[in-house]
Amino acid sequence: MEELYPATPVRADGLLEVGDGHRLYCQEAGNPDGKPVVVLHGGPGSGISAAARQHFDPAVYRIVLFDQRGAGRSTPSAGDPASDLATNTLWHLVSDLELLRERLRIQRWQCFGGSWGSTLALAYAQAHPDRVTELVLRGVFTVRRCELDWLYRGGAAHLFPAEWDAFVAPLDERQRVDPIEGYAELLHSPDRAVAERAAIAWSTWEGATVALLPQPAFVDQYSKPSFALPFARLAVHYFRNGAWLEEGQLIRDAGRLAGIPGVLVQGRYDAVCPPITAYQLHHAWPGSVLRLVEGAGHAVGDPGILAALREATDGFR
Template sequence: MDELYPPLPARAEGFLDVGDGHRIRCQEAGNPDGKPVVVLHGGPGSGIAPMARRHFDPEAYRIVLFDQRGAGQSTPGAGDLAANTLWHLVSDMEALRERLGINRWQVFGGSWGATLALAYAETHPSRVSEIILRGVFTVRQSELDWIYRGGAANLFPREWEAFLAPIPADRRDDPLSAYAELLADARVRDAAAVAWSRWEGATVSLYPQESFVQQYAEPAFALTFARLAVHYFTHGAWLEDGQLIRDAGKLAGIPGVIVQGRYDAVCPPTTAYELHQAWPGSELKLIEGAGHAVTDPGVLAALRAATDAFRP
């Protein structure tokens, strides 16, 4: 963890009413007069992680974080699905930027956070100074099929069998829709959520780590994580298939760094490569010996190099 800056407490914290009955929890850390950066958590549903504040020089950056709708301490929580789409989250970011009086900010996100970062930047490019992405995910059908329809199963057959176990045998050709039904059934919802989340925990790191599996399988986390992920992915995140890469030309002129593990089994590097090809001026850093996890070898160092390079 030497690649991270020292632990950094939040300097300010509160809630922003974004409408539709939602209030998002927001934090600031670092220098209040520093360069603004907004940090987008993954999932959907994982919430603010204290470690996320440590990617940035606290003397140089004004670090903004928030729990997305239905996640973390935002209300209503526990994976609330009402008025909860990708475009609601994009609007929430704009409301937060305006509330904080920020003209332009750096956008930093990994995995699902990279999805939201791209959607926001392609919608509001004039509000973005730079973009840093990790483990790129754009919610194309091919990406969903890889992780939820048997692609990654070739690397993790035992874990895939456990992922399929809650699904009736005649529904296993479409695990996403099957999990949507399971998570809507109060009798089996909690067990299904744990099975869903354990699959992510098993595949996230280059070298399987039981600590990841246990973290993802914690029941309260798993329920929020599974409900939001299945909600978003069964709707293709309300994107046209391939939209975020198709529209990457809108990012021309915005400096960007893409950090991608060579052996990412959750979000394979082909997506990051195709995004890099479509985004003029972007830089792709393919990290050998790394998977999807931010703590895999070389990933934290590459992220810190990127944030340091964009320091004022």
Template sequence: MEELYPALAPHASGMLEVGDGNSLYWEVSGNPDGKPAVVLHGGPGSGSAPLSRRHFDPSAYRIVLFDQRGAGRSTPHVSEPGVDLSGNTTWHLVADMERLREHLGIDRWLVFGGSWGVTLALAYAQTHPARVSELVLRGVFTARRSELDWIYNGGAAHLFPEEWADYLAPVPQDQRGDLVEAYRRLVDDPDRAVSERAAVAWSAWEGAIVSIVPQLSYRTGYSAPAFAVPFARIALHYFTNDAWLSDGQLIRDAGLLSGIPGVLVQGRYDAVCPPTTAYELHRAWPGSQLMLLDGAGHAITDPGMLAGLRMALDSFSGS
């Protein structure tokens, strides 16, 4: 873990009302006068993690973390009874980022995102390019139907057949044509036992394939109901709605990023988000740099990933 900067605590935090009854948890660490950078967590629905602060040189960066609607310490949390997700879409999150930027008095910021955080980072940067100084993106995901089918409808099953059998187990045989839609119905089932079993199976599948070498810590962490239930519910809400994007939109519109420097840090053996997406985005984005890591999968702790992220972020720290 020597590729990480020392642990640090936030020096400011708060809750920001963003409408529709939602309040976002946010925090700032590092140099109050440093280069602004915002971290977009994955999932959607996983919430921010303290480790994310440690990718940045704390003497150079003003580091902003926040929890997206329904996740982490933002309220209402998706696990609360009766929470309505109709006001929780990609475009609500893009608007929330602008409210937070203005609230913190930031003109432009570096945007750092991984996995789902890449999707949100691209949607934000293509909507507000003048507000983005650079992009650093890990484990590239753009929510195309082909990407969702790879993860959830059988592509990665060819690499992890035993884990795939566990993923299929909660779904009735006659409902396996579209497993994303089937899991949405199961996770929304009013029977808590049915819902929780499905959420754990959905989340455990991703925990099983996230690292190039399957690790018990990922399996147990993703399988814990306290993590799995909100993770599955928000993710399925987004993915059954194609993340409110037309198919291929974020790569098709990558020309809007022209003039924004960016680095794509991608594991060559990423079973969650295969590198073809990062390659296609790189080809469509003028001036981007693709860093393909031959020893890595999707996990941030896979070989070379932390070092690659530090190299990218350090390269922008003085700009």
């Protein structure tokens, strides 16, 4: 797609020890002496994608990507039922980012993240504002209860009734009172088949709602057990704990971002992370710009999203 830069090869990669038995898979691409940017993937649990390197001019940017704890090629995988998630929290990920920055001898960098990646970018930037040059965020998500209620407790069911029925199908009547807690039970079942069926149902729900128009490729990707198990286990782990944030914290503390330029790219018809969150963050964050993209949903490939992201990264280069 013309909105993306040509495929950018990985220039260096490896594993970073971050403690607690975790090793993060990391990549670098682009200009080793260029403007640093770190890409924060969604989920939590979706992992690095090769296309994420293509949002940046490789002649100008030093592009850093990594799989967050439990995701992608990082170890141990959250898809392993024996994996202990106690040391996998938002604040562990914020600390991991600082460790990675120091390891790469980067003084300050741009943070680029979509969906859950926007959550991590905001938490990191509010904790370490002196280390962030700019923020580029897509499909803004701050893990407030109203946002979780919308997607996982029946709000979006009004738009996707058949898909909602499939989402709650693995849950019994008691578990349907709070599907997040109900899925927590199923995903930690000692019966691997039960956990796998639950993971696929959880993950497929997001795959079915992510794009403005139906995209079978998303459903196919999200329904693969190798993707669904870490994706679902991490998402439920984070969301049932409110991502270890105080309610509304990331918008409440947006004043800490004063002086950091930011662009919020938001689909008008985003059914996963509705525009109200980006709108409220924009009004709480001095210096931010809201790009509301008409005719787009949550998916990065929806019409207009890629162009808005490239405009942002080119503008900051």
